[in-house]
Amino acid sequence: MSDHAKSSPLKMYFTIWGALLVGTFLTYEAAKVDLGVFNAAVALIIATTKALLVALFFMHLKGAGEKLLKLVVVSTIFFLILLLGLSMVDYSTRYFPGHLWS
Amino acid sequence: MAAHAESHNPALLHHFATEEQQRNSASFGMWIFLATEVMFFGGLFCAYLIYRRLYFGDFAAASKSIDALLGGTNTAVLICSSLTVVLAVWAAATARRTLLLSSLVVTMLLGCVFLGIKAKEYKDKFDEHHVPGATFSFEHEQVPNAPEGVYANPRHAEIFFALYFIMTGLHALHMIIGLGIFAWLLIMAWRGRFTPEYHTPIEIGGLYWHFVDIVWIYLFPLLYLIDRHA
């Protein structure tokens, strides 16, 4: 962790902290608005943004010298999406409409 | 074994050539461990995703019965604790002992607040007979945003609560482990073991804590805010 600018990391940390709190508030409020199918998408987009802020700035992923750590994160997310996505290939094509047992 | 006459930081382990190699390895190792944790929780998120899609109305009704304000507060608590964690790391890197110690203490306090709120939530669920098992009961709960008189299927709601307890329970377990790690870091910091050249344990302990925060960032909207609009 470079210490070439002692005060600017602090400013950045507090800014991110503020953004995270705002994001939380937004998530809460957005859930109260009827966006139809997009409620879930909005919630997840905000959550993902918050997660990225934590990962990039608090976990110092952004400043990491080589690409290796970012590769680890991207690969992991890729395999997680694989798990979710390929399972859904089964569940979304199984019954019309999607109900197991009522 | 070849003799190494040069003096080096006593924290440098024998099988590493340089401190930088050691630090990079520790950090890399922790990131890989976090990757395993993502997949560990990922299985639960997979189960949740599938059942939420299948039983959306029932899940929405069940979600309505857990307290979103408490959940949101907990989210804010964890976000604040992540801030104190980065402050602790920065304090260690810039030899600010007081800030280091106080940041570690505040982080742990915030973790305890989180667990306390969680305990209250669990107690509420216990009182309302929403704990899966023999005592479970979820009759006549209106499905949100559905016509009047459409009630949630209690059996599907029971699946929601099973997932709720398992996911938040596992998360809470990770918090408790995090508290243990930070207690150890606090002791080491108190003893003056960390310097600007060597504070790797705080960095990687911090990574773990941030990960626990990120899991909650996803758990909150998925569990508490399924179909809350009026």
Next chain:
Amino acid sequence: MSMATATVQPVEREDYLNKHYGVGSWLLTTDHKRIALLYLISITFFFFVGGFFALLMRLELLTPAGDLVQADTYNKLFSMHGMVMVFFFLIPSIPAVLGNFLVPMMIGAKDLAFPKINLLSWYLYIIGGVMMTHCILTGGVDTGWTFYTPFSTAFSNSKVIEAGLAIFINGFSSILTGLNFVVTIHRMRAPGMTWSRLPLFIWAHYATSIIQILGTPVVAITLVLVVAERALHLGIFDPKLGGDPLLFQHLFWFYSHPAVYIMILPSMGVVTEVIACFSRKRIFGYHFVAMSSVAIAVFGFLVWAHHMFVAGISVYAALVFSLLSYSVAVPSAVKVFNWTATLYKGSIHYDAPMLYAFGFLGLFTIGGLTGLFLAALGVDVHVTDTYFVIAHFHYIMVGGALMGYLGGLHFWWPKISGRLYPEGWARLAALIVFIGFNLTFFPQFVLGYLGMPRRYYDYSHMPEFQVLNVLSTAGSTILGIGYLLPMIYFLWSMRYGKPAPDNPWNAAGLEWQTQSPPTTFNFVEEPVVTWEAYNYDEIDAGHKQEAPVVG
């Protein structure tokens, strides 16, 4: 015919074996080589436990009637045979024994990145192993190694929770090993050891570690869910609640299919090293072989539902997974072609390790091809849950992975123990294993095709299957003898074997530049690598007359 570089060592040199004595120096060691030996002893124990269950099963199947054990007992036998062999033998085998021993040495490092975590991973294995042994001794588990719900969560009367927890703990052993390897390979290569100069054994273990890291946690959480449902009635697989038993299968196979690549990839790494050495040739298509290891690891995660074709998944999902399953065969085939091309115009030597490698080539190919048959939906509908499937995966796991393990043990034995094993006996054992294996498992392809179901202890409604079953059991006896022989002569060699030279095979690779057995920190000074991998033409340029045969 012995090595010209053989030296007699009148004074006992200090090495990792004799540096410290006492049980404590072993149980608290952080030396990757000692930990490898701790694993060797532990997994050999479980190999014989699993083998014992197999023997009982084959004895039962000698006659069509169920007359040796009861049905419930037979269910326990095949379940515990599978759990022990998969989780406590095959998955750790090569990575934890040969990988632990060789990875640091092959890259020119003093140890793995995290030696204490390495020791922790062995202790986790032991804790899981003790729990599993206790479970076996106090009643066992009968759900099949696959733990399918709702039988495992609601109906089985056996020790599901204990077995599940044992495997859960054991899984972390696997995860930590993989984590250690990845960090080590990235961070601790000696100067000049670029990615393109790494032995392909390292590439294979790197790919294996990726699977261990990303896949194992999913089966871990799945087992937690089974235990939670059984113990706490937190049911998410329970059909009475609207739960889907197939969800368990999705989560379970998401790991357990890549797990089979955990079991085979390291073995492929061994085979690559052995074929290069005993053909005295550079591996054909180094980069293709390296990339195919990574491709197998990645593609292996895309195919899991081919274990569920008849379980109730949608036909469209079945189509997708069938197509993906065909794709995963491609990188494996690439390896087989490259090994074959390496042999072409090579100077072949038929030492025991090479005999095992040849066995691997043929048997893995058969196993892999029959996997393609199973990936075809139409065929799978007929042979699923029959002995055809059993034969398929035993060809890969036993004909492939286990043969690679044995070949690797022989190849590196001089390095590990400082002794030479008796070559004549080793070749005989390899031959016995090959014959016994084929006699055991080839009839099972026929049995499965003809319709004999798996996991049945009684086939008296199909008595015509007895002949093939008798052949299979006879083969298993021969196979057992073949496995006992190395145990005996390896132990024998530790006391009475000829002291090994540092490089008895004149092999390429940094591990052969160390002492046999190595010192605790492997290298006297940090090696600097300036040569390509498998530089056998350079090595042999100075040794034209010699044949690297160890007697």
